[in-house]
Amino acid sequence: MRELIDGSAAIVRGALDAGCDFFAGYPITPASPILMQLLRELPKVGGVAIQAEDEIASIGMCIGATLAGRRALTATSGPGLSLYSENIGLAIMGEVPLVIVDVQRLGPATGGATTVGQGDVQFVRWGTGGGYPVIALAPSNVQECYSLTRRAFDLAERFRCPVFLLTDKELDMTATTVEIERYERPPVRAREVLAGVARSAAGAADASVAIADPPPYRYEPADRVSPVAQYGGDTLVRFTGSTHDERALITKAPAKVAALNEHLRAKIEEHADEIELVESDLDAGARTLFVAYGVTAGALREAVDRLRHEGRAVSALIVKSLWPVPERALRTALLDVDRVVVAELNHGQYRREIERLAQGLEVRGVNRVDGELITPEELMEAAR
Amino acid sequence: MTTATTVTPLATYRNRTPYPFCPGCGHGAILDHLNAALVKLALDPRHVVIVSDIGCSGLSDQYFATSAFHGLHGRSITYATGIKLARPDLKVIVVMGDGGTGIGGAHLLGAARRNIGITVLVFNNFNFGMTGGQHSTTTPPGAVTTTTPGGNLERPLDICATVAVNGAGYVWRGTSFDKDLAERIADAVRAECFALLDIWELCTAYFVPSNHASKKTLATTLDDLGLKGGLLERGEHPEYAAAYRAEAERVRGKPVAGPRAIEPAFRSTLDRPFRLVVAGSAGGKVRSAARLVAEAAMLADLWVAQRDDYPITVKTGHSISERVLSPREVRYTGISRPDVLLAVSEEGLAKCARQLAAMNAGDRVYVLAGIEPPPTRAQVTTIDPASAELKLGGGRVVLFALSQVLRDLGFLPLVALEAAARRYPEYAEENLATIRAALAVAR
Ligand SMILES: Cc1ncc(C[n+]2csc(CCOP(=O)(O)OP(=O)(O)O)c2C)c(N)n1
Ligand code: SF4
Ligand SMILES: [Mg+2]
Numbered sequence: 001m002r003e004l005i006d007g008s009a010a011i012v013r014g015a016l017d018a019g020c021d022f023f024a025g026y027p028i029t030p031a032s033p034i035l036m037q038l039l040r041e042l043p044k045v046g047g048v049a050i051q052a053e054d055e056i057a058s059i060g061m062c063i064g065a066t067l068a069g070r071r072a073l074t075a076t077s078g079p080g081l082s083l084y085s086e087n088i089g090l091a092i093m094g095e096v097p098l099v100i101v102d103v104q105r106l107g108p109a110t111g112g113a114t115t116v117g118q119g120d121v122q123f124v125r126w127g128t129g130g131g132y133p134v135i136a137l138a139p140s141n142v143q144e145c146y147s148l149t150r151r152a153f154d155l156a157e158r159f160r161c162p163v164f165l166l167t168d169k170e171l172d173m174t175a176t177t178v179e180i181e182r183y184e185r186p187p188v189r190a191r192e193v194l195a196g197v198a199r200s201a202a203g204a205a206d207a208s209v210a211i212a213d214p215p216p217y218r219y220e221p222a223d224r225v226s227p228v229a230q231y232g233g234d235t236l237v238r239f240t241g242s243t244h245d246e247r248a249l250i251t252k253a254p255a256k257v258a259a260l261n262e263h264l265r266a267k268i269e270e271h272a273d274e275i276e277l278v279e280s281d282l283d284a285g286a287r288t289l290f291v292a293y294g295v296t297a298g299a300l301r302e303a304v305d306r307l308r309h310e311g312r313a314v315s316a317l318i319v320k321s322l323w324p325v326p327e328r329a330l331r332t333a334l335l336d337v338d339r340v341v342v343a344e345l346n347h348g349q350y351r352r353e354i355e356r357l358a359q360g361l362e363v364r365g366v367n368r369v370d371g372e373l374i375t376p377e378e379l380m381e382a383a384r
Numbered sequence: 385m386t387t388a389t390t391v392t393p394l395a396t397y398r399n400r401t402p403y404p405f406c407p408g409c410g411h412g413a414i415l416d417h418l419n420a421a422l423v424k425l426a427l428d429p430r431h432v433v434i435v436s437d438i439g440c441s442g443l444s445d446q447y448f449a450t451s452a453f454h455g456l457h458g459r460s461i462t463y464a465t466g467i468k469l470a471r472p473d474l475k476v477i478v479v480m481g482d483g484g485t486g487i488g489g490a491h492l493l494g495a496a497r498r499n500i501g502i503t504v505l506v507f508n509n510f511n512f513g514m515t516g517g518q519h520s521t522t523t524p525p526g527a528v529t530t531t532t533p534g535g536n537l538e539r540p541l542d543i544c545a546t547v548a549v550n551g552a553g554y555v556w557r558g559t560s561f562d563k564d565l566a567e568r569i570a571d572a573v574r575a576e577c578f579a580l581l582d583i584w585e586l587c588t589a590y591f592v593p594s595n596h597a598s599k600k601t602l603a604t605t606l607d608d609l610g611l612k613g614g615l616l617e618r619g620e621h622p623e624y625a626a627a628y629r630a631e632a633e634r635v636r637g638k639p640v641a642g643p644r645a646i647e648p649a650f651r652s653t654l655d656r657p658f659r660l661v662v663a664g665s666a667g668g669k670v671r672s673a674a675r676l677v678a679e680a681a682m683l684a685d686l687w688v689a690q691r692d693d694y695p696i697t698v699k700t701g702h703s704i705s706e707r708v709l710s711p712r713e714v715r716y717t718g719i720s721r722p723d724v725l726l727a728v729s730e731e732g733l734a735k736c737a738r739q740l741a742a743m744n745a746g747d748r749v750y751v752l753a754g755i756e757p758p759p760t761r762a763q764v765t766t767i768d769p770a771s772a773e774l775k776l777g778g779g780r781v782v783l784f785a786l787s788q789v790l791r792d793l794g795f796l797p798l799v800a801l802e803a804a805a806r807r808y809p810e811y812a813e814e815n816l817a818t819i820r821a822a823l824a825v826a827r
Contacts, residue, residue, distance in 0.1 A: 064466025
């Protein structure tokens with residue numbers, strides 16, 4: 001059976017199937033369809049959805065709700081993502097599982113509200129102070145808007161961090177035929193919640209007991225991810241965006257500060273292989289490797305087909321986990337080629353990552369920032 | 385979710401850590417009253433969340449044996465709102481400075497207007513203590529701060545009047561010296577609405593020395609500004625989290641929107657991707673007619689991409705619908721060169737100039753009678769809605785034209801278009817009549 005569906009509806013369905021029960025957002029094209037649909041759907045399943053006064057409040061409400069036991073989603077586009085910035089840092093610091101959809105439009109600033117772009121690729125990676133790792137997934141078609149939304153919710157719980165779903169105007173607002181049976185349904189894990197140690201409420205008034213037991217965070221070993229301490233459960237919960245120790249008490253002690261910050265790095269970077277998601281279509285005889293992601297991957301699939309039809313050997317790698325960079329898969333794909341072509345709707349943001357890994361190879365970009373899609377023909381041309 | 389417990393009232397909700405504030409700072413006094421209020425309320429400390437803002441006042445949560453949230457400057461109300469919406473049974477108490485009410489002004493208004501059930505204690509010391517005594521939104525006129533060396537020139541924000549006039553259910557103003565402050569805080573928490581207490585106090589490090597401020601000047605400033613103290617508002621409007629739940633109850637359990645499956649029932653002879661562009665104007669039913677073509681294609685076992693372009697001001701300007709129809713999955717959804725361009729308005733046609741320029745001899749352009757056929761290599765055909773045996777309203781012209789185009793092209797059976805039209809019962813009769821009228825016109 002087939003349906004005609006756009007990326008927004010697929011993301012909404014993916015979120016509902018992943019158990020999302022909280023949404024806060026602020027209207028912005030092309031992300032508004034997600035807001036409007038969830039405002040309608042979430043109350044039906046006991047969830048809460050709200051249009052907040054601005055994007056800062058949207059992500060703030062999501063963070064609060066998550067710590068009170070909800071699975072939260074928010075969705076915006078470049079201008080709104082700019083307003084999320086400081087709270088993205090808070091979610092990283094306080095280790096808040098959260099899914100953030102960035103439906104990219106052409107920037108900078110107001111840019112083109114109904115114009116496609118892929119200009120936020122490095123912005124999601126470095127979009128908040130401090131420089132800590134985040135996870136970002138990029139669906140390459142409507143079907144993947146569904147499955148990667150589920151995956152994003154799963155990764156958010158696994159690593160206790162904000163996970164970006166990077167889509168764009170074209171994916172979210174262009175409907176395509178999807179074979180309903182072909183939706184992949186990656187499992188979404190349940191949240192691990194910190195359990196309290198039996199003690200009377202009276203005991204809670206004692207500082208040493210109330211705060212020290214059980215600590216909401218553990219940084220030893222550095223990549224360890226702790227269960228989430230949730231408000232209204234059987235523990236007292238401390239949460240802070242300031243540099244803190246395992247009890248969430250503010251500290252400046254260098255050893256404790258280092259342990260926290262190393263933990264925030266290690267829990268993600270040392271598990272990059274778990275996050276890595278690519279579509280490798282490698283041809284042993286190919287001299288050229290194409291790399292693309294998101295909506296641009298559609299043109300690449302088409303171009304590869306046609307080139308092979310013409311008898312040309314080409315390889316293609318579609319990156320679905322943009323951050324952390326799927327280095328293992330990329331290094332394998334780079335082994336036997338002389339040339340890499342990176343196609344993206346920006347001035348070459350992801351190409352930088354490929355250049356880093358493809359030392360000694362010729363790396364070139366196919367780029368557009370005119371609000372139009374990169375065509376299969378342009379990619380075929382680049383293969384010559 | 386909640387663990388039921390019998391709560392033993394606590395002797396104190398403070399932990400043993402001493403406050404970090406400067407000697408004489410009003411913050412400690414207010415926190416002692418907050419503690420006394422919690423003792424009066426006898427709440428389970430796990431069900432109390434103190435959400436602190438940033439500033440010296442923002443340090444407060446660490447000294448309480450309740451749950452706590454310490455987030456970003458000015459945003460405490462947003463986290464508190466999220467917590468309350470998720471768990472309306474929790475008591476959520478925001479502790480913020482006057483600085484927070486400035487940078488987070490939009491949240492103050494949003495929360496008041498929703499009358500969300502959180503309690504906000506404003507530790508109002510007329511300046512930014514933590515960052516070195518700069519002026520805030522509440523600094524009185526003429527007051528000297530590190531950023532108003534010649535005296536403040538801005539008018540202070542009347543926090544209470546602002547939230548009161550915008551829907552806050554409970555508004556009170558007083559000072560850290562008030563004997564009944566604990567009872568006030570307890571009363572505000574019990575009120576289960578957006579309750580704000582504007583608590584005036586002294587920053588002994590900055591505001592006091594530069595303005596000779598004292599307990600006494602708090603009272604004179606109040607008079608000078610023409611403001612009032614005490615309970616200023618006690619409204620009974622519905623609280624948001626409760627109102628949301630009551631509203632949600634009405635749709636609870638209703639099925640969420642699922643896939644609207646389209647089962648192939650016809651066959652198409654199309655053997656390659658086909659790109660159709662319909663160029664018209666707002667209000668012309670371009671999108672809905674083109675949608676029927678997309679669904680007809682799916683009913684005929686084809687794969688489709690459906691892309692609509694129109695200005696943000698939806699009721700005016702162009703309306704372009706692009707449809708890719710293909711015997712296999714459509715991977716690339718763009719159309720740089722259409723196989724067919726149907727122009728139903730000059731404005732739409734103008735928008736498609738680049739696509740038109742790319743069209744070749746084998747491609748086809750259809751224009752409605754009256755539209756100047758553009759210079760093109762493609763074969764141009766004129767469609768005349770006046771040839772229809774029935775009078776077509778403006779909204780039916782596009783479907784009329786599309787039916788004729790599909791008949792010309794021949795790869796998509798028109799019964800599929802009729803079947804697509806039947807999927808929308810409300811418009812089915814009119815749409816079917818339009819399709820039939822188109823087919824009745826001789827070729
Ligand atoms: C976004 C942002 N801008 C600036 C700061 C720096 N900052 C920290 S506290 C503060 C003002 C605090 O004043 P107030 O809210 O009145 O609290 P007080 O220290 O007087 O208790 C500022 C501006 C910050 N933390 N975050
Ligand atoms: S600087 Fe001012 S507000 Fe901060 S602790 Fe000292 S007296 Fe209190
Ligand atoms: Mg202050």
